[in-house]
Amino acid sequence: RSAAHVVLIGGDGIGPEVVEAAAQCLEEAANLAGREVRFTRAAGGGEAIDRGLGPMPDATIQACLHSDGVLLGAVGGPRWDRLPGALRPEAGLLELRRALGAFANIRPVRLFEGLEDATPLRPEVARGTDLVIVRELLGGLYYGARGRRDQDGRILAFDTMEYADVEIDRVARFAFELARKRRRKLCLVDKANILETSRLWRERVESLAGEYPDVECTYQYVDSCAMKLVQSPRSLDVLLCENTFGDILSDEAAVLAGSLGMLASASIGGPVGLYEPVHGTAPDIAGQGLANPIGAILSAALLARLDLQWDDVAAMIEEAVAATLQEGFRTRDLVAGRATEGAGGGAGTPAVRVVGTREMTAQILERLPLFA
């Protein structure tokens, strides 16, 4: 029996803490399922810059390419904000995404039972949210030509949003297939009333829609979608977005899940997938054991499901997370402002217990065997 080989890139801020928590859960769930996983730790982001290795060392990229899946924490922070663009931690992340050929970024947004209190939305609006944002990850403004030029003494800066038909088709097909496995509703998010790239997106998606007659395909302008997302989230199933729009909408959608700390992502399409929590490095709470590890833990579950084809392991992790939340355990980000420690939601709801990264992870680990 050969072990699965997973590369861990902690990165910066709270990245290393949450990645270790996720690795523990993945290892334990794999063991319970009679499977084996081996980890290699690799450098990336600001900490790699500080060690003189640049934002994404070649050795890391090679290790990733030879692995069965990559779990990354987060990169970046004010410490490196003054570096020129190409030398920043974020440039390293873009490089890794490209090296892995990860063109489809999948961001499931689901409100776990018991977290209705954690969202700024009315419970009756947020309840039942279960959508997925499919964000194109290797094109658009993120990878187009950018720079500055001097024009009669004025400084001009530019970025380019660029898409080729084939880049649209591959991620759109992925989104159609995903919709088929869900509620069969796909919505393309664009700004086709203004942007030429958006018009190409619309044409391609319209032409592919013919091949997926069982999927209901609609179109929405990004501004209007930003509103719908918090107004009637239950009406949404799969949202297909170009890179920048997907970046903005998926952070916005975080409020539907109670906290950015809850969200996982998978970047796939190439030989090996990259799995990351959606939250950033949160430098203000780094190293204090306060971070919510669930985004990273659910990312490990996605890795198990999508890269390793270990559905049993993925389900075990997801159910243990759900059970832990149902029993009232919360990291700080999930109680901000509303539910207070010790307060029960009434009528049989367990009391809220505010815990740190370590305790939350321990609680999840403890519940894994229940779902083995």
Add this chain to the structure above:
Amino acid sequence: RSAAHVVLIGGDGIGPEVVEAAAQCLEEAANLAGREVRFTRAAGGGEAIDRGLGPMPDATIQACLHSDGVLLGAVGGPRWDRLPGALRPEAGLLELRRALGAFANIRPVRLFEGLEDATPLRPEVARGTDLVIVRELLGGLYYGARGRRDQDGRILAFDTMEYADVEIDRVARFAFELARKRRRKLCLVDKANILETSRLWRERVESLAGEYPDVECTYQYVDSCAMKLVQSPRSLDVLLCENTFGDILSDEAAVLAGSLGMLASASIGGPVGLYEPVHGTAPDIAGQGLANPIGAILSAALLARLDLQWDDVAAMIEEAVAATLQEGFRTRDLVAGRATEGAGGGAGTPAVRVVGTREMTAQILERLPLFA
């Protein structure tokens, strides 16, 4: 005594209905204040296209340039979606914005008392929202070079996000000045960890911040701001955004005000300002007398304040709107799903009365004298 001269461009869908409502309120309030206003109606958008005049006739632009202020409904609709980009209604709007030199788009977002029920947010989150989005309106992806090219049989589409230092400075100064008149907090929204244009925005704003030491200036990535906006809106005062980011965030912010139908905008910076409700043409309810006229009516108030310097008229309109809402009058968009007709909010709250465009306008007109 010379009359103020206002150009009305109804445009498409519900545009004409709401512009007429707003013109009535402006005229009546002006009369009550002993002032005079004259209107000229001009063509623009899809209806102008249908009449063979193109999306923004030259005569309209000339009329606007010779007026004291322009009130526009909305343009666009599925009817014209198949036209090439440059011939679409939206292209006409961009042309008008440019012809007027309107580089600063001001979008106040305020939750009126009594509308707490209309937002999908928890009342305790939304209550007290009072922020302004300052959106750059003549640069970025909207006006940069765009097109397609063929590359080895693949179709490539592109749009360009471009900003010159002077374009940033003028709108940033405007935002700093505005913050000074408010709670003295300015937040620049960008994606400086990736985009070169964003880095130029940040440099310019950082350097201008020195001239406004009394304004607290912060920086936030657009993805993270999309989350904050619905998570802790009260913490925000003035948000400065490039064109596309401002477009997305201001629609999202609409949920804070209860409905997109509530939001007004002013596009200023040139010799004459352009005032528009933020909502679109809503083709599904056009011509049925159901549209919420308040976005347009509050836009007329902004016109009075900013272009005509008629503070008394502006205040009269705004207070009449607030009073009408306080007494329970609501258009359909403000009751969707929650408060039901006839239901009172309890404890002295008046019963909700669902009305159409005409009745809402009549109620506001009726209350103007109370604030004269």
